[in-house]
Amino acid sequence: MDFLNPSLNSEVIGVVVALGIGLLIGLERERRKGEGPGRSPAGLRTFAAASLAGAISVMIGGKGLLAVVTAGIMVLVAIAYLRSRSDDPGLTSETALILTVLLGGLATQRPVLAAGVAVILAILLAARAALHDFVHKVLSGDEVKDGLIFAAATLVVLPLLPDQPVGPFGALNPRAIWIIVILVMAIGAAGHVSTRLLGAKGGLAISGFASGFVSSTATIGAMGARARKAPELLGAAIAGATLSTVATIVQLFAVLAATSLPTLQSLLVPLLCAGAAATLYGVIFTVKGMRETGTAEFEQGRAFSLPSALLLALTLSGVLLLSASLREAFGEIGLVVSAAVAGLADTHSPAVAAASLAASGKVNSTDAVAPVLAALSTNTLSKIVVGWVSGGRSFALRLIPGLVLVIAAAWAGACLVSIS
Incomplete structure (x- = not known):
């Protein structure tokens, strides 16, 4: 009975954690995606898919394939950034997307650590206004x-x-x-x-x-x-x-x-x-x-x-x-x-x-x-x-x-x- 196989269970847990990581970070980014021509190219589905891609790549080809997938995501992110019509020159979403891929891969080996880092990343992304005000107006x-x-x-x-x-x-x-x-x-x-x-x-x-x-x-x-x-x-x-x-x-x-x-x-x-x-x-x-x-x-x-x-x-x-x-x-x-x-x-x-x-x-x-x-x-x-x-x-x-x-x-x- 395969569902009793410990290795299979750990793989399922890794995929589930990777999906949760993508949804968590993507949910926050979706709210800031915007609308119209100037909207961000990455939202809820993109982040979830990127995290799953990181997890699956590690399961299939290990760290080598994860590096290839990450490099591919980086190329796509660079193209999307160059074609973006947004007035915001920041790289927050782009960097978060690359990190999400890596966290998805990490979730297959150390799911607790990956989930914790994802929560910290989501908090940093959500606290944008508070952090900016603190740096510019408080300090x-x-x-x-x-x-x-x-x-x-x-x-x-x-x-x-x-x-x-x-x-x-x-x-x-x-x-x-x-x-x-x-x-x-x-x-x-x-x-x-x-x-x-x-x-x-x-x-x-x-x-x-x-x-x-x-x-x-x-x-x-x-x-x-x-x-x-x-x-x-x-x-x-x-x-x-x-x-x-x-x-x-x-x-x-x-x-x-x-x-x-x-x-x-x-x-x-x-x-x-x-x-x-x-x-x-x-x-x-x-x-x-x-x-x-x-x-x-x-x-x-x-x-x-x-x-x-x-x-x-x-x-x-x-x-x-x-x-x-x-x-x-x-x-x-x-x-x-x-x-x-x-x-x-x-x-x-x-x-x-x-x-x-x-x-x-x-x-x-x-x-x-x-x-x-x-x-x-x-x-x-x-x-x-x-x-x-x-x-x-x-x-x-x-x-x-x-x-x-x-x-x-x-x-x-x-x-x-x-x-x-």
């Missing part, structure tokens, strides 16, 4: 340039950089540092998009909190650059920078819970106090920022500042070198000193190290409190430096009290626990 020239810069930094420069320690004390990792540059640009772009979507009132605060889960230090650098560029957004930028610290506290909760629950219990009150202080300070500046920017209108411009991102990376490189030199000078004289030095660059790594020692029984969970808070304190110093460098004096003088309040609340919570 600015500077934003397009920024997109190209970001793509080059991510896809061209990053793969070429070595992923190994170099420089004095082996403290610098070029790939890791460049990732910081990319991260700052991405955060700046996220703030730019959020501001465009939500307005200058709340976009920076929301994007600052969300970006803080990636890097609070980088977020502060990006917010400082935004405040320097647009002083009327200073309050909103301060809110985003402060709320990024809330994300740092939340991340500490997560990594400590995954590493050592007793350590998290010992740090619960200090972290809650720090989180509450950061949230309160951030909310105050969010409200203040909304009032300050109530009459401000968003101006199209650059999505991020590449010089600010490079300056931030240079600053963090200096912090890493300082951290390595201090570690070399002091050695391993104590968990608190090493955690404080490591905290200049990152809070979570020394926190995990201290919690791991507690989990292995080498230290008590209460002994891990001071190293974690020391790392949080020195990381606050790094944030202050980055905030001053990226945002200038006006930004830093408003940000520093909030950062100091957060770390003071954490130490106060630790004191309360020790007293009780």
